[in-house]
Amino acid sequence: MHKRRIIPCLxxxxxxxxxxxxxxxxxxxxxxVPLAQGYADDGADEIVIYDITxxxxxxxxxxxxxNDIARRVFVPITIGGGIQTFEDASRCIHSGxxxxxxxxxxxxxxxxxxxxxxxxxxxxVVLSIDVARDATAPSGWRLxxxxxxxxxxxxxxxxxxxxxPYGVGEICINSIDEDGKKAGYDLPLLxxxxxxxxxxxxxxxxxxxxxxxxxxxxxxxxxxLTASIVHLGLQSLQDIKREIAAQGIAMRQQxxxxxxxx
Amino acid sequence: MNxxxxxxxxxxxxxxxxxxxxxxxxxVGVQIIDYxxxxxxxxxxxxxxxGHTPRVVREAAEVASCERxxxxxxxxxxxxxxxLREKGLDDAxxxxxxxxxxxxxxCVGMQVLGLHSEEDDTxxxxxxxxxxxxxxxxxxxxxxxxxxxxxxxxxxxxxxxFAGLPAGVDAYFVHSYFAPLDDASRAVALxxxxxxxxxxxxxxxxxxxxxxQFHVEKSGRAGLALIANFLKHSESALSLGGT
Numbered sequence: 001m002h003k004r005r006i007i008p009c010l011x012x013x014x015x016x017x018x019x020x021x022x023x024x025x026x027x028x029x030x031x032x033v034p035l036a037q038g039y040a041d042d043g044a045d046e047i048v049i050y051d052i053t054x055x056x057x058x059x060x061x062x063x064x065x066x067n068d069i070a071r072r073v074f075v076p077i078t079i080g081g082g083i084q085t086f087e088d089a090s091r092c093i094h095s096g097x098x099x100x101x102x103x104x105x106x107x108x109x110x111x112x113x114x115x116x117x118x119x120x121x122x123x124x125v126v127l128s129i130d131v132a133r134d135a136t137a138p139s140g141w142r143l144x145x146x147x148x149x150x151x152x153x154x155x156x157x158x159x160x161x162x163x164x165p166y167g168v169g170e171i172c173i174n175s176i177d178e179d180g181k182k183a184g185y186d187l188p189l190l191x192x193x194x195x196x197x198x199x200x201x202x203x204x205x206x207x208x209x210x211x212x213x214x215x216x217x218x219x220x221x222x223x224x225l226t227a228s229i230v231h232l233g234l235q236s237l238q239d240i241k242r243e244i245a246a247q248g249i250a251m252r253q254q255x256x257x258x259x260x261x262x
Numbered sequence: 263m264n265x266x267x268x269x270x271x272x273x274x275x276x277x278x279x280x281x282x283x284x285x286x287x288x289x290v291g292v293q294i295i296d297y298x299x300x301x302x303x304x305x306x307x308x309x310x311x312x313g314h315t316p317r318v319v320r321e322a323a324e325v326a327s328c329e330r331x332x333x334x335x336x337x338x339x340x341x342x343x344x345x346l347r348e349k350g351l352d353d354a355x356x357x358x359x360x361x362x363x364x365x366x367x368x369c370v371g372m373q374v375l376g377l378h379s380e381e382d383d384t385x386x387x388x389x390x391x392x393x394x395x396x397x398x399x400x401x402x403x404x405x406x407x408x409x410x411x412x413x414x415x416x417x418x419x420x421x422x423x424f425a426g427l428p429a430g431v432d433a434y435f436v437h438s439y440f441a442p443l444d445d446a447s448r449a450v451a452l453x454x455x456x457x458x459x460x461x462x463x464x465x466x467x468x469x470x471x472x473x474x475q476f477h478v479e480k481s482g483r484a485g486l487a488l489i490a491n492f493l494k495h496s497e498s499a500l501s502l503g504g505t
Contacts, residue, residue, distance in 0.1 A: 002401075002407040002457055003432060040482065045408055071307050075482050076434060096303055099434075100479060122339060123406050123436045169406065199402055222407070252408045252432040259426040259487045260312075 003252045005045035005223035006213070006241060007202065010035060011052045012081075015062070018052070019180075019227055032065060037072040042154040042237040043254035046076040048101070048172075048225060054082025054149050056102045058102055061088065063095045070096020078126055082229050086115045093120055101126040101172060104145035107154060110166045117167025126202070127168040131156040141189060148176045156189075161196045172199055172225065175205035182208025185216045185224070210235070210243045217249045263317040290497050292316040293328040294300050295355070295371075297345040305334045305368065308479040322350035325358055327430040330488075330496040334479075335370030339394060339439065340382030342370045353386060359389050362498030366489075372466065372473030373439060381439050390466055390473070392447035396441040399458025405440075411453040411464055411476075419467035422495040423452055423488065431484045433464070433476035440475070441466075470499040 010017045010032050016030040029035065036047050049069065051061045065249045070077060079092040080101030089100045089112075105112060106127060117125045132151075134142035137156035144150060160171060173193055175186035185203045193201060203216045204225035213224045226240075238254055244252040265341060292309055293318045296302050302318070309316045309332065318360075333355065335342050347354040359365055367375045374386045379394035386394075397403045410430040413420045435455070440462035441447055443454055447463045452472065455464035466473040472492055478485040 001410055003407075005407060068306065071311070074308055074311065074486055076477075076480050094303060096307065098304075098477075121404070121436070123404050169404070200406060223391060255428065255431060255483050255487070257483060260483050260490060 001250045003045070003250045004217050004221070005202075006079075006237060006244075006251070007042075007048050007078075007223050007225050008036075008039040008044050008237070009048040009050060009204065009225045009227045011050045011227065012062070013051075013053050013063075015065070031095075033068045033072065036069045036077075039237060040073040040075050041257075043241055043252070044075060044237055045080060045223070045252055047073055048078045048080065049055065050101070051081030055084075056146055056149075057082075058084075060084070061092060061191045063091050066092060066095040066097055080126070080128055086112065086119070089116045089124075090119070093124065099124050099126050099169070101128045103128040106163060107143070107145065107152060107159060110163060113163065113166035113168060117169070120168075123169040125168055126170045126172055127160070128172040128174065129160065129164050130174045130176055130192075131155055131186075133221075139192060141192060144176060148179070150175070157192050157196060160193055164197060164199070166250050168197075168199060170202060170222075172202040172204055174225075178205075178206030181206055184208065184212040185221070187215065187219045189262075190219055190221055192217065193215045210240050213240070214244055214247045214249060219245070271298075286377040287404050290500055291329045291364050292332065292493065293319045294332045294334065294340075295325075295351065296320045297342070297349060297351055302334055304477075304479045305332055308486060308489055309493075312486060313492065314493065320349075322354040325351065325354035328358060328365065329500060330493065331355070331358060331363070331365045333365055333367045333371040335368060335372075335374065337370060338381055338484065339370055339373050339379035339386065340384040341385065342384060343384050346374070346387075356387060356389065359471050362470055362499070364492070364499050365472070366478075366492045366496075367473040368478055369475060371436065372475050373437075373441070375466070375471070375473050376441060379439055389471060390468060392441040392444075392450065392463060392466070394441055396439050397458055397460065399460070400474075401458040403458075404436055404438045405457045406436045407434070409455050409457060409476075411436055411455060413453050414448075414451045417450070417452045417467055419452055419472065423465070423467060423472070423491050425491050425494075426487055427484060433474075433478065433484060435464075435476045437475060470496055 076098040078099040079097045130144040130148045137155045141156035143154040143156040185206045200222035202223040203221040241251040376392040450466045450468045451463045452467040453465035
């Protein structure tokens, strides 16, 4: 049976994992390599690494760190932040990532989605969108870029509709309104994107309890990105997944290390 | 800046891997075929984590000296077959398999072991009796994500392949074409998986020739265990085959 996914997200600033609230007030959580390995050992279905300052500082992602993580983590890795060119994306993938996540660059250079998808396959392209409620946008949702700091002229739902034909394997939906509040994912936003997109949807921003993840899966999310719950060590991923599975949602269960050494 | 810490945790991991490698027999070499497949690096890293030092092979002439071959693949069957033919690797791999030497094909590397793929109407290596069809379903395609492997117990390799693994263990898939389960493919099926209403052959084995449709190198501990099981089984196949 096809499984829903739980994906820890490591936001990296100055080489350290950081956790923000409402995209601001960041707290340093340490070195990304052991954190990523720890999450993979704990049953993470994938790992997402966002270099949250790369695009503001106009520099590529940190390829050496990607390589270090890929030597220790044997689940899919997605890299976001700072990917400006096909070469950046290609270097991420050759450094050990399966997918790249494009956010700020995509509205300016949508043909980059096509270049990556036609070379590596559409599954290698994640369209990441930062969205906030805005009554002046036709759908009620406005697209932001640059880590949620810059409002665009674009209606978020209209943007998704236009971006899909360029070559998008998944969409990661980041709610600026709910980020770090631990009050639940933005389910109306999820529903609005689902209406126009038949690709896997990853929901991000707002989970505070396992129940919030269950709600998102029932509402049609294929994967839930999580930072607060796991970073703060409130609960292990394996416990979270067992709890979600008990609600009737198919989850991959981690197997013991002894299977590998058998 | 954290190099020291990383080296330490890497050393610890390698020690764990070396234990598994010793159990699987690190003395017999492992070769990985490079014909431009995107996941080559990930396959190399996974084999290294198991304590082996794989050799990357690019030329057809080198295949004759290969012992246990891992044959990765990403992308399109048509493109993969073109690259193999251009380098003469298609015939070199056919000879390797006909000599009874071990080979593990991964993803498109499994697909091209079959007879034919609907993708670009591509004739494949013709080593195993299955064909590839495109998913036609309302579910998203490619089939991407974790899905269960149901071992085919009638396959003589199933005990070795799934040693230490629970039934229904999950693996990580990314593919748009699949090998339907039919009378011919059933004879070589090692595992089946269901997606979009189709039950397909997700792993194959005939003697020392194995194939896995999923990305075994990205399937977490289960994937590492499957690779370790291939290496262990292939070592005994080599010693029995006397090649």
